[in-house]
Amino acid sequence: MNDLSSYAIADFVPFTAEVYFRLIERVSETWWPLHLLTLTAGLAAAGLAWSGQTRSVGGLMAAALAWVSVTFLLTGYASLNWAGSWFGWAFLLASALLLLSVLTQPAPCQMPARTLRRRDRVPRLAGLALTALGVPLYPLIAPLAGRDWSQAEVFGIHPDPTAVATLGIALLTLHGYRLWLTAIVPLLWCLVSALTLQVLQAPSPELLYAAIAVALLTCVKDTPLG
Amino acid sequence: MTHISRRRLLGLIAAGAAGATLNPSAADVAPGMRKKPIPSSGEGIPVIGMGTWKTFNVGGDRQLRLDRTRVLGEFFRHGGGMVDCSPMYGSAGAVMGFALAQLDNTDGLFAAEKVWTNNGSDTRQQIARLESTWDIAPFDLMQIHNLVGWQAHLETVQAMKQEGSVRYIGITTSHGRRHKECERIMTREDIDFLQLTYSVTQREAERRLLPLARERGIAVIANRPYDHGPLIRRLKSREKVPEWAEQAFDCRTWADFLLRFIVSHPALTCAIPATTRVDHMNENMRAGAGPMPTPELRQRMARFIEAL
Ligand SMILES: NC(=O)c1ccc[n+]([C@@H]2O[C@H](COP(=O)([O-])OP(=O)(O)OC[C@H]3O[C@@H](n4cnc5c(N)ncnc54)[C@H](OP(=O)(O)O)[C@@H]3O)[C@@H](O)[C@H]2O)c1
Numbered sequence: 001m002n003d004l005s006s007y008a009i010a011d012f013v014p015f016t017a018e019v020y021f022r023l024i025e026r027v028s029e030t031w032w033p034l035h036l037l038t039l040t041a042g043l044a045a046a047g048l049a050w051s052g053q054t055r056s057v058g059g060l061m062a063a064a065l066a067w068v069s070v071t072f073l074l075t076g077y078a079s080l081n082w083a084g085s086w087f088g089w090a091f092l093l094a095s096a097l098l099l100l101s102v103l104t105q106p107a108p109c110q111m112p113a114r115t116l117r118r119r120d121r122v123p124r125l126a127g128l129a130l131t132a133l134g135v136p137l138y139p140l141i142a143p144l145a146g147r148d149w150s151q152a153e154v155f156g157i158h159p160d161p162t163a164v165a166t167l168g169i170a171l172l173t174l175h176g177y178r179l180w181l182t183a184i185v186p187l188l189w190c191l192v193s194a195l196t197l198q199v200l201q202a203p204s205p206e207l208l209y210a211a212i213a214v215a216l217l218t219c220v221k222d223t224p225l226g
Numbered sequence: 227m228t229h230i231s232r233r234r235l236l237g238l239i240a241a242g243a244a245g246a247t248l249n250p251s252a253a254d255v256a257p258g259m260r261k262k263p264i265p266s267s268g269e270g271i272p273v274i275g276m277g278t279w280k281t282f283n284v285g286g287d288r289q290l291r292l293d294r295t296r297v298l299g300e301f302f303r304h305g306g307g308m309v310d311c312s313p314m315y316g317s318a319g320a321v322m323g324f325a326l327a328q329l330d331n332t333d334g335l336f337a338a339e340k341v342w343t344n345n346g347s348d349t350r351q352q353i354a355r356l357e358s359t360w361d362i363a364p365f366d367l368m369q370i371h372n373l374v375g376w377q378a379h380l381e382t383v384q385a386m387k388q389e390g391s392v393r394y395i396g397i398t399t400s401h402g403r404r405h406k407e408c409e410r411i412m413t414r415e416d417i418d419f420l421q422l423t424y425s426v427t428q429r430e431a432e433r434r435l436l437p438l439a440r441e442r443g444i445a446v447i448a449n450r451p452y453d454h455g456p457l458i459r460r461l462k463s464r465e466k467v468p469e470w471a472e473q474a475f476d477c478r479t480w481a482d483f484l485l486r487f488i489v490s491h492p493a494l495t496c497a498i499p500a501t502t503r504v505d506h507m508n509e510n511m512r513a514g515a516g517p518m519p520t521p522e523l524r525q526r527m528a529r530f531i532e533a534l
Binding site for chain 2: 010013014015016018019022023026076079080081082084
């Protein structure tokens with residue numbers, strides 16, 4: 001009658017599903033209707049990234065990461081999880097790394113256009129898919145999974161869609177070690193969050209695992225490690 | 227243990243009308259919660275306490291804090307004693323402080339906390355922080371959580387016990403981990419309590435630790451009495467409590483069956499089930515008030531569960 005395999009992970013999730021989803025809901029209530037602005041900013045970032053305007057994208061995404069760090073992770077989540085503030089600081093670090101990476105990234109026009117298009121096709125499609133998941137699609141997950149709209153997770157307000165969209169935008173705009181530097185914190189968060197949802201027996205950890213797989217494979221293809 | 231009264235008073239005022247419903251009446255309480263003595267002092271504590279892992283970690287959510295206050299109110303209404311918490315449990319200590327401040331009756335509280343830090347020089351600071359979150363001083367029991375940095379912490383809490391800054395000291399483990407090390411500590415060190423996992427399905431401790439605890443005069447707290455929940459949930463959803471158990475010791479619910487199995491072991495002092503629900507708290511506390519199974523019946527109970 002025991003499920004020993006779940007003990008190790010379960011030990012690191014010190015709250016119930018009810019408490020976690022109520023935190024999502026309460027943060028949403030606190031900041032509504034900022035969601036409309038963050039969603040618009042996310043869509044704008046996707047458009048800018050697609051058309052190669054890396055610097056403005058960097059500013060928008062760094063702001064979203066920093067905002068989620070302070071308003072969700074450091075303020076709310078940290079009271080539920082002793083490791084919560086580490087994730088808050090990690091999101092702030094990710095915000096700084098993203099900004100630094102886009103500011104120091106060489107301009108794409110330094111490469112011949114056809115080489116660029118061929119080389120970039122896979123990361124661009126993967127990036128677009130992850131940004132679509134993180135920005136317009138993520139809020140639909142809660143209602144589709146039978147939870148209330150008030151528990152919908154939104155880019156720029158909640159960490160999961162923000163991390164997924166950051167991976168998408170990073171794949172659209174960055175290469176090489178800059179891509180890895182920017183992707184590392186969102187990848188780790190997606191993993192932590194997927195494991196948390198799994199322990200809480202909540203829906204959709206699969207989506208996060210899929211996002212991790214897509215991002216990792218694309219990063220490795222773009223710049224094989226070692 | 228004494229509450230710091232100013233904050234308690236402010237809490238009561240702030241609770242206002244809500245306070246009235248948070249403080250349950252004395253009606254419908256099973257008479258006679260059993261107590262067992264702490265071997266090192268002879269002080270009796272109720273055989274059913276409560277845990278707070280996950281269940282009391284609700285952060286700043288006021289609605290959920292009030293819900294948990296009702297659960298704690300039910301605990302005291304039935305004569306509950308030990309409340310077990312840890313710095314590892316997020317906001318559980320702060321929520322406990324909030325709930326205690328709302329309740330009129332917290333008589334009998336036996337506040338058990340833990341030291342949980344790798345830093346051996348941080349023991350006193352961590353305990354001071356816990357006292358301020360619970361608004362309690364001194365704690366009745368200070369345990370070293372999962373033996374983390376135990377040598378340094380034990381030295382400090384032993385000194386604190388001498389000074390009267392904690393009343394009892396103990397160590398904890400769970401899931402059958404590190405029993406060898408517990409055994410060494412129990413043999414060589416002066417501790418009052420051992421907390422470990424013990425339930426009808428987790429009986430590893432019967433081999434060495436429970437006999438040793440009796441021999442050394444160490445009180446034993448059983449954590450995870452329901453194997454963190456699935457055990458009682460599955461039994462409730464699939465099985466009826468066997469008739470022979472009802473006839474033999476008035477065992478009416480699965481909580482009676484599982485908790486009485488635990489606390490009827492002669493080495494066990496109390497079990498600490500955790501819950502978010504008033505009805506479950508009610509059920510759990512009633513288990514501490516009825517007749518207990520004999521050693522022969524305990525064997526039958528274990529065989530019955532094994533056969534499922
Ligand atoms: N190393 C350590 O120091 C250590 C390790 C583990 C545990 N502990 C302590 O031991 C305590 C107990 O262990 P635990 O919380 O892991 O597990 P547990 O008490 O075995 O099980 C808790 C679960 O049982 C459910 N439950 C409680 N009463 C019930 C009832 N009457 N009917 C149906 N379901 C019921 C609760 O759900 P509901 O909310 O729905 O009632 C909860 O999910 C902890 O809270 C903690 O304080 C200490």
